[in-house]
Amino acid sequence: MAHEHSHDDHSHGQEHHGHGHDHDHDYGSLDKRRVLVAAVLTAGFMVVEALGGLLTGSLALLADAGHMLTDSVSLGLAWYAFHLAERPATNRHTYGFGRVKTLVAYTNGLAIFVVGAWIVYEAWERFQQPSAVLGGPMLAVGVAGLAVNIAAFFVLHGGDRENLNMRGAILHVLGDLLGSVAAIAAALIILLTGWYPIDPILSALVAVMLFASAWRLTRDAGRVLLEGAPDVLDRDDIARDLEKSVPGVDNIHHVHVWSLDGKSNLATLHARIADQGDASRVTMLVKQRLASAHGITHVTVETECGPCADGHGNHDCGAAAKSAEHSHSHTKRHGVAGSKNA
Structure with missing residues (x-):
């Protein structure tokens, strides 16, 4: 039996890895700023949308406001994960803190499931007993929310989409964007037809659409946390x-x-x-x-x-x-x- 490690080669590998790490660090700094901007936009409009939902009686607006509240917290965590990832490795954390981003991505995926389940439940309750909704104010709030969410989405869309943490952040904002589209569509239908059940129906549809993306994010992050082999490697x-x-x-x-x-x-x-x-x-x-x-x-x-x-x-x-x-x-x-x- 014999063992040998090539220290020179190992050092070369570390230097190569270090070069890539510097590149990732630069990319991470940009992503960190992108996530912070999206978090501020989301948190700011969340208050407006919650008030709009209460005043108009719209579940679509309240659901989207609840989603944006969760998203504000999740985007804040995503920003903090990028911040932690910039710390150097220590004797105790020899690989550094890069995996915190994956942990946050996993948590974000679970959060989307929880919020989506709540929206579906509330939609079912509202569908059983439809209530009046003020279509005009609901439409105005929905349009303003769509503008804010589009801005946040494009801020994040330019980031590194191979990064699980960034994928989680984009998924949250995409959910908000779809929620605003649903609120606008529901408001228009209510104004044109007076059919109030469309409000909970579209709210539930948006939640279900997000489940598939949330599952993929949670699955991929979970594989990383369990140290499974990446899909691209056998x-x-x-x-x-x-x-x-x-x-x-x-x-x-x-x-x-x-x-x-x-x-x-x-x-x-x-x-x-x-x-x-x-x-x-x-x-x-x-x-x-x-x-x-x-x-x-x-x-x-x-x-x-x-x-x-x-x-x-x-x-x-x-x-x-x-x-x-x-x-x-x-x-x-x-x-x-x-x-x-x-």
């Missing part, structure tokens, strides 16, 4: 690719691939090699291949010349050796048999 395909592409590698095993925040991917693996003297070269080539072919720039490689360093995995990392030994034995027996036949 552990077994990566192992096969390295075994085929990197000279000197006999077997790749104990591969772990995960993401810090849904964007920055990391990996650890064991590589069994034929000649321990090539350990540094193999480590360098493995890291280069992972960076160029799979976009993984933070990698830890453990090289081995014999059985796997982790005893419980010997059956995995010894598979190739057993296969080679079996092939050699089969050839030898076949050769002996042939000799006897001769």
Whole structure:
């Protein structure tokens, strides 16, 4: 058994990772400001919409105001998550605080489910007992809300949409925007026909439309928090690719691939090699291949010349050796048999 890490290669990987981190830091600073602007716009108009809902009796406005209240808090948390992510790593938090953004994204997804469920419940109650709604004031508040939400949406839309935290923020504002559209549509129908049930019906429709997006956000954030492999990366395909592409590698095993925040991917693996003297070269080539072919720039490689360093995995990392030994034995027996036949 032998182990070797190439410190120079590891440092190179860290430098590469650090360069990418600086780029992400610049992007994060812009996203942080975008989220703060959206939070201020949302919180400011939320008060106006709540008052409008109470005065007009519109569930669509009240539902959207409740959604905007939750969104204001969620956008504030998203801003604070970007703020925390700028802190450097510590001895206790060696990867820094980037995953806080994922935690907030997960919380935002759950919050959308809760608010949506409340809107559906209130819509059902209101549908059972329709109440009068002042269509004119409702239309005015809805149009003003739409303008504010469009402004907030475009502020966030220019951000990094691969970032889960930004995706959560955009989803919240999109929900507000759809709520304003529903309020305007309901107001117009009420003014033209006097049919009040349209108010709760459109409110519930907007809530249901958001459930699918909220589920995707919660699912993706949950996978990151559980350190699952990103959708774009397949552990077994990566192992096969390295075994085929990197000279000197006999077997790749104990591969772990995960993401810090849904964007920055990391990996650890064991590589069994034929000649321990090539350990540094193999480590360098493995890291280069992972960076160029799979976009993984933070990698830890453990090289081995014999059985796997982790005893419980010997059956995995010894598979190739057993296969080679079996092939050699089969050839030898076949050769002996042939000799006897001769």
